[in-house]
Amino acid sequence: MTATLTQLEQHDRFIRRHIGPDSAQQAAMLDTIGAASLEDLITQIVPESIRLPQALDTGEPCSEAEGLSYLRQVANKNKIFKSYIGAGYYGTHVPSVILRNVLENPGWYTAYTPYQPEIAQGRLEAILNFQQLSMDLTGLNLASASLLDEATAAAEAMALAKRVSKAKKANVFFVADDVFPQTLDVIQTRAECFGFEVIVGPAEDAVNHDLFGALLQYTNRYGQIDDRTALIQALHDKKAIVAMAADFMSLVLLKSPGSMGADVVFGNSQRFGVPMGYGGPHAAFFTARDAHKRSMPGRIIGVSQDTRGKRALRMAMQTREQHIRREKANSNICTAQVLLANMASFYAVFHGPNGLKTIAERILRFTDILALGLKSQGITPVNATWFDTLTLDNLDVAAIQARAQQAKINLRLDSDTRLGISLDETCDRADILTLFDVILGSDHGLNVAKLDEQLVQTQSSQTSNQAAPQTGMPESLKRTDPILTHPTFNRYQSETEMMRYIKRLENKDLALNHSMISLGSCTMKLNAASEMLPISWPEFANMHPFCPLEQAQGYTQLLTELSDWLVDITGYDAICMQPNSGAQGEYAGLLAIKKYHESRGESHRNICLIPQSAHGTNPASAQLAGMKVVVTLCDKDGNIDMADLAAKANEMSDNLSCIMITYPSTHGVYETSVKDICDLIHQHGGQVYLDGANMNAQVGITSPGFIGADVSHLNLHKTFAIPHGGGGPGMGPIGVKAHLAPFVAGHTQIKTGLESDNNGAVSAAPFGSAGILPISYMYIKLLGTQGITQSTQVAMLNANYVTQKLSSHYPILYTGQNGRIAHECILDLRPLKEASGVTEMDIAKRLNDYGFHAPTMSFPVAGTLMIEPTESESKVELDRFIDAMIAIRTEVAKVESGEWPVDNNPLCNAPHTLDDIMDPAFDNRPYSREQAVFPTDAVKANKFWPSVNRIDDVFGDRNLFCACIPISDYE
Template sequence: MASNRPRLEQLEMRGSFIPRHIGPDPRQIQAMLAELGLSQLEDLVEKVIPANILNHEPLKLTETISERAVIKYLRNMRERNKVLVSMIGMGYYDTIMPAVIKRNVLENPGWYTAYTPYQAEVSQGRLEALLNFQQMIIDLTGMELANASLLDEATAAAEAMTMSRRLAKSSSNTVLIDQDCHPQTIAVVKTRAASLGYRVLEINPYAGLEQYDFFGLILQYPGSQGEIRDLTATVASAHRKQALVTVAADLLSLVLLKPPAAFDADIAIGSAQRFGVPMGYGGPHAAFFATREAFVRAMPGRLIGVSKDSHGQAALRMALQTREQHIRRDKATSNICTSQVLLAVIAGFYAVYHGADGLRMIAGRVHRYARILAAGISHYGHEVLGHCYFDTLLVRMPNRARRVAARAEEAGINLRIIDADHIGISLDETTTRNDIRALWQVFSSPGHEMPDINALDKIVTECIPDALLRDDAILQHPVFSRYHSETEMMRYMRKLARRDIALDRAMIPLGSCTMKLNAATEMQAISFYEFNAMHPFVPLHQAQGYQQLFAELEDMLCDLTGFDAFSLQPNAGSQGEYTGLLVIRKFHQVNGQDQRDICLIPASAHGTNPASAALAGLKVVVVACDEQGNISVDDLRAKALQHQDTLAALMITYPSTHGVYEQAFRQICDIVHQHGGQVYMDGANFNALVGLCRPGRIGADVAHLNLHKTFCIPHGGGGPGVGPIGVGAHLAPFLPDHPLVEGVNPAKGQYGTVGTVSAAPWGSASILTISWAYIAMMGATGLRRATLAAIMNANYIARRLAPHYPILYTDANGWVAHECIIDCHAFKKSANVTVEDIAKRLIDYGFHAPTVSFPVADTLMIEPTESESKTEIDRFCEAMISIRREIQEIEEGLAAIDNNVLHHAPHTHRLLLEEWRLPYSKQKAFFPDSDQHDDKYWPPVGRIDNVHGDRHLMCGCPADWTESL
C-alpha cells in the first residue's frame, strides 16, 4: 500500500522559496496538467517550445538560497557600502521619508503591486495621489499643467528638448544648454540630440544670446554650482529668437524662489527626489515635467485628468496623449510608456504631510544652514563665490580642492570636487549643526577659533534678493492642509489604497505585463540604509557593496540570456529599447556603415518599438504578420532584400506579442544577418524563456529585459521600471558610460560608447536588489519551473475558456505560450456588447481586467503568471464564463440589448442609495459570485466618461475635491 507521507524532496521543496513564489501546489499542478493531457511540467517543453531554440547547456547559477540566507547575504553586501554625509548635490540630496509614508506606501503591497491605471475605475486611489503630485508641481513651478512624472531629471530635459523642437517656430537644429546645468543632464541631452541630428552648445546664457540661432534653451535654476540668477532677460531673449525655454528647477528651492512660470518659461523640469525619496545610489526617483496648457498634446508622459462617471461624480483617469502614444507608433511624441508612479506618490504624500508651512520650514532651515556654513568658511579666510544661493556653496580653494575633499572624506563627509581650485557643498533636509561644525573643522586653519554657531544663527540673513523670492501662495488646496497628523495621514493613505485593485486583493491577469508576485523578502533590502542613502557619484571605494551587486546581477543575467555583457543604466523598458538601438547604430557607424538606418518592425509590435526606433534616428519599415499572428517570413525576406544596403536592425518580440512561440525565430535572425542587419529582441516576454532558452545563443544581438516584469521588481502603480540591455561581445564596447563615474562600461574601447542614457551611472540601482534576491532564491531549478508553471497556467486558462470564447492565436497544435488572447469582437454584433463592457463587468466580480484591445482590437490578452494558484485562476475563469452567460442572455432576448448588467457595469455603492430601477436584481449586480460576500470590492466610481474629461481638461485637484469623492 502506497504511503501518503510526502517524500523527502517534497519536504525540502516546501522549505525553499520556490513553492512560495509558484502559486499552484503539487496537487493543483497535477490537476491542471491532467486537464491539458500531460503528466508532468517538463512535458510542456516538447509540446510548446520549438526544439531549435532550447538551451541544453547547464546554467552557472548557484543552487537555491533560502530567504533567510538571502537577507543575511544582502546585509553583508550592504556593509561593504560606506555611507558618509552627502554634500555632493548635483540633483541628489539626502532626505527624510516620513515613517508613516514608508510603512504605509513604500512597504505596502497595496501600493507597490498595483499596475498602471489603464482600468481607471479600479485605480482611483493612486490616481488621486498622482493628481496631488501634479497639483504640487503646478503650484511650485507656477506652470499651468504638469504630468504624472518622468524617469529622471536628465531624461526629462531630453524630452523637453525634443518637445521644443516640435513646437518652436525656429528652423534651427541647435539647442543651447546652460554650462551650469548638472553634468549628467548635459550628457543625456547630448546623447539624445546626437541620434536626432541636433547640435548641442554648452554656453553661459547670461552673457547674451544674440549670436546664436537655436530652437531651445535649457537653464538650471539654481545653477548646478549654486548660483541663483534672474532669468527674465535671458528667457525674453530666447523668445525673440522664436525658441522655447526649459528651466530645470530644484523643487525644494521653489518653496522660496520665484517660480519658472514667473520668468515666462515654457517648460519646467526637475527631480522630486528630495521630497522624501532616498537617493538610492541614483534611483528610482520621479522627475517632473510642467508646461503651458497650450502645449498639452505635445507633452511627453502620462497626464492624470478629472472627468465624471456614470453617476455624474468626479472621477479620474489618464488623459489625452497617455493613450495616444501606443497608437501613434513612430509618430508618437515620445517613446515613454511608463512613469515613476510609486516615487511620485511618495513625493506627493510628502507635500501633503508637511503642507506649505512645513515645506517652508524645511527649505528655510536648509538655506539658513547654508548661510551659517558660508559665514564659518569665510571666517577661516576662504572665498565663498556667488552672492545669491539656496543650498549650494561654491568655495574657491586654489590647488587645494582635492586635498580638502580628502580631509572631508576622512571626517565622514563627501563634497563635490569641481576642479583643482573649486569645491561644491550642498546642504539638505538632513544636515545638522554637528555636520556644519565637522565641515568647519575641515576648512579650519591655525590661529582661528571655530565660530559660535548659535551666534551666527542669530545674525545671518538670507542672501536671496526680494526680486527673486516668490510672493504667491503655494499648496492652498485643502489636501495639503488636512493630513498633518500621523493619524489623519495614515487613514488618508488607507482610504486611497482601498479604492484600488492591487495584487494584495486579487489576480491581475494583464497580458504582456506579467503581474507576478513581488515577494516581501525580495523587497526588504530597499529599506536598508546602506543601500538607499548613497549618492550616485560617491567614490567607487565607498560603494563596493553596490559594485558587488552589479557584478553578480550582470553575471546572472548573462548566464540566463547567453549575452556577453549587460548595461544596467536604462531605467525603463522604453529606455532599454532606445539604448539597444543606439548600440546597433554605433556598431554600424564604427564599421563604416553609417547609411544603415532602416529598422524592420512587425505590425504586431508594441507601440514603443517604432517610437524608440524613431527616437534613435532610424526609419521604420513595417513587416506584415500572417493569419496566425506570426511574422511573415516571406515579407521579411522581401523587405530585407529591398533594404539590404541600408538595413540596420529588426525589432522582434519573443515569444511574440500575440503570445505564441514562433517556429521561425532562428530563420528570421538568419535573414536579417544575411542582409547586414542586427537583431534587437524585445525582452518583454522573457519570463516565458527563462531557464529554457538563451536569446544570445539563438540569433539575437541585443535584448532588453523588463526587470519589473520577469524579475519581480514591482510595477508600483505604473513605475518604477528597469530595462537593462544585454549584448553580444561585438556590441559590448558601445554600451553606455557616464561622465562622472569611471568603469560604468569596462569594455569601452577606442571608438567610444553611445554616451549616457540615464542620469545615474547604473540607473535605478537601489531596486536591483529585488531582482538579485529573486534569482538567488529561485536558482536555476526554480526559474525553469516558474517558466513552465506560467506556460501551464496560460494554457489551462485557454483550455477552460475555449468553449466560451474563441482563442485568437495558437501554434499548429493548439498551444499558447505564457498568455492567451480571447476574441470578443463578435459580441458587438450579437449582443451590442463591447470588450470594454466585459472589462468593466469583471470589476463587479472583483477582478482587474486583462489587457484590452492589445495587440488586436476587441480582444482580451490574459496572462496569469506562475504566481497564481489554481484556486484563483479557476475563480477568474468562472467569472469569465459567467460573463459569457450574461452575454448569451442578451443574445437570446432574456436581457435587454441596451439595458443590461454589462452596460451598467461596474455597479457602485451609490446605486444602493437610489431607487432600484434596473431590470435585474441587486444580487446579480453586486454579488455575481457568491464567494464575494465576505470581501466585496466596491468600485469607488461608475464607468468613467473619457470624452468628457478630454473636452473639459482639468489636471489639478478640483476645488471641491473632498466633497466630490
C-alpha cells in the first residue's frame, strides 16, 4: 500500500528520532512488564486525582528542517549591533578549533558532572587548567572550578567574607560605588536574606566603617584603574576581608589583585573565547587565599592518585557538599559552568601567554588611540587611567546616540551627558574611525595610523626621558611577574596540536556519545544536534544582554513563546527566566515566597519544611534565602510521613513559610498524598515549593500547578534537553502562580515587565543564560504536544522495564501504587554488601569496565544506586545495560560464595586500565585479563578504557593540590 502524504510527513517528524524505542520495541517492553499500552501503564503509575483533564497546547510536532527554518526567522529579528557597552560582557573571537571541537562536540557537551572521576580525567584536566589560569592571573593560590556568573560570585565572596572575617561582631559589607550595577543588585538581594547591611560609597570611604568585608572593582565600571594596596592594608587592619572584582583580559597586563593583598578575586571569563549569548552561559572565576579553602563556594578540582600511585584528578573537599551538609553548606551550588570554563581554559592554552599578551596589548593600544584622538578634539575621558574602557562626559549624548544607531553600534549610556565605550579583541582600525565619526561627527580629520605613530613617538621620547609613556595603564600597575608558565599553556599554539590535545582529553571521558548515562535525578536524555545548532548562530550568540530591547526582538519572541509553552506545561501563570541553575531557581522561588509573605505583613513566616528525602540543594537554598529548615520524616515506604508533617505544620503554623517537596518523589514514586500535602500547607498559611527536578515524569501527564503547588523551578538541563556540559551550564527558570508573579526577580539594567520595580536580581543577566534557551525552545517546538507527552510516557516505560528486568537480581527499594515506579528506580545494594562485602562503589566502578557511567550512587539513600534511563534510550541499549548489571550480580555471587576473595576480585579492583592488563603481576589475580576488561561481547565491540585506576579520595583531601600537574607526569 502506498503511504499517504500525511503518513510521510509524520515519518519525518522529530519524535521518532528523540524517543529511543520504536513501536515494536515499546510493544515488547510493555509485554515484559505486563501493561496493555502506554496509557494503561501511566494509569497504573499516576494517581487519577492528579491526571490532567486535557492535553497540553504546545503545538504540532514538526521536522528538524521545519523547526530550524522557523527559528531562523525568529533569529533574524535580532539586530546585531557592534557592542561597546562592556560592563562585564565583551565581543570575543571564539577560535574555530574550540568552537568545532568543544562547544559543538557532544563528546564535551553531553558529559555529566565528574562524580565518577576515573572516566572524567579529560574534562577534569581542562578544569584544572582553568583553575591554574585563574590563579596565575589573580595572584592567589586557590581557585574554584567555576561559578555561575560574576554577580553571583560577588554574593558568594560576601558570604565567604562573613564566614572567615575575624571582625565577628561586624554586620556591614561595603561595596564601592564604581562596581558594575548588576553586581551590586545581586549582592543587595543576597545581603537582605542574610540580614547584612550593605553600605555603598567611594572606595576610600570603606575604612570609615566597621566591616566584615568590602568589595572593590579593578578596573572599575568607568574604566579607572587604581592601586588599592594601601586601602586593602587599611581594611585588613580593621579585620575586614577584601574581595576584588577583576577583568580576566586586563589581568594579562595588570598587576595582580593578589599582589595588592586581596583575599578573594572573582570575575567573568567570558571574553576568553565564549560568546556573549545575551547574558550567558559564562564561567565566573573565583580565587581565594589557601587559608579560606574550607569556606570556598562551589567545586574545586584537586590532584590525587589512583591505586597504582599514578597522579589522577577528582573533585576535592566539597564534592556534593550541599548534599552532605545540607542547610549548613557553604553554598547551594549544584551546577557550575564547566563547559564554558573549559572553553576559556582552551582559549588560554591555544593563545598561550604571548598570544594573550598580544591580544590585551592590542585592546589597550586601540583604547590609547581612541583617547588620544578624543583629547585632540577637546574631549578628555573622565577616567585618568584605563585598559579598555573610556567614560566621556559633558557631551550631546542624544546627537551621538542618533549617529550610533545609524552606524549600528551600542554605547554605554550613563546619563543624558555621559557615555562609556569598552573595546575588545574584535575591534579593528575601521571600528576606531567609526567611533570618531559617531562621537565627533564626520569632519574630525583623525587618522588611526597617524595617531598610532604619534603614540609611538611620544612613548619613545618619554621612555628616553624616563617619564611615564603616553598610555592609560600606569607603569606602576603593569604586571612584572610571568603568567602561564606551565608547559600546557606553551605547547599547543598550532591548530594541529590544539586539535589533538582537545581530542586526547575527550578520549578520557565517557559521555552520551558513547553509551547511556543512567543517572537518577539527572535525566541524561538526548541533546539533539538540531537543538544545539542555533546557539552558535551569531544572531543568538553575539547579543549583549544590556542592548536595547528593540534590537532583541528575536530573543523577545523566543522568550515569550518558550514561556507560554512552559506555563502550559507547568500549570502556572507566569515564568521568570532569570535563574541560571536549578539551585538558583530554588533560591529565586523561595525569595518570591518570602516577598509575598512580607507584602501581607507576615515577614515573621520563616520556617521551611523539608522532607528527609529532599535534594540536598533544597535545605541549602532555604538557608540562603534566610529561612529556618525543619526536617519532616518519611515512612518505611519512602513517602512523606503525613502524621509527622501534619504535626509539624500545626506546631509551626504561625511561622510557616513553605514546604519544599519533589514530585515524583526523590525515591522515584508518585506519592498519592501530594494534593493533601498542598492543602495542609495552605491551611496553615504556607506556600508549596515543588522541586522540578523530576518533571520528566510529569510533562503532559500532570503538572505542579494542577497538583496545587505555588512555585517550581525547571531544570532545563534535565527535562528540556539542555546538555549538562560536564557539570554545567544549566538553567533553572521558575514557574509561579499569579499571586507570586509580582515577586519574582527583577534587574537593574533591563526591565523584563514581569517583576515589580523593587525586586532585586538573582543573576547577573536579566534572562540568565539566555544563549542556551534556543535548545529548550527547539526541543518543545520539534516534539510538540504529542512528542513531549510521549517522551514522559516512554521515560516511565523504560524505567519500569529496567526495574522489571533487574528486580529478580537486585532488591528494588521503593515502589508506588500497583508496584510501579515513575521514571527512576533505586536498587538497594545494602543486603549484597552485608552478604559479600561488595560495596555500591565497587559496582559503580565495575560498570565503567562494561562501558557505562554509574547510576547515581548513595543518593537519596546511602548504599544504593538510583537509575533513570530516560526516553531517549532504545531497548537495545537498555538491554545492554541490564545485561551488564546482571553480569555484575553474577560476579558478586562469586565473591559471596568465596570463589573470589573479598579483597581481590574484578569488583574491588575496578575500573581496570591498560596499565592493569600490561602488568605481569596481573597473573596473580583469580580472574583473567579478558574477564577484567572484556566481560561481554558488547564491550569487545565498543571498549571504553578508563585512563586511571580507582582514585584515592582520602589522599586527595589530605594533600590538597589544585594546580596543574607537572608535565613530566603526563610523559
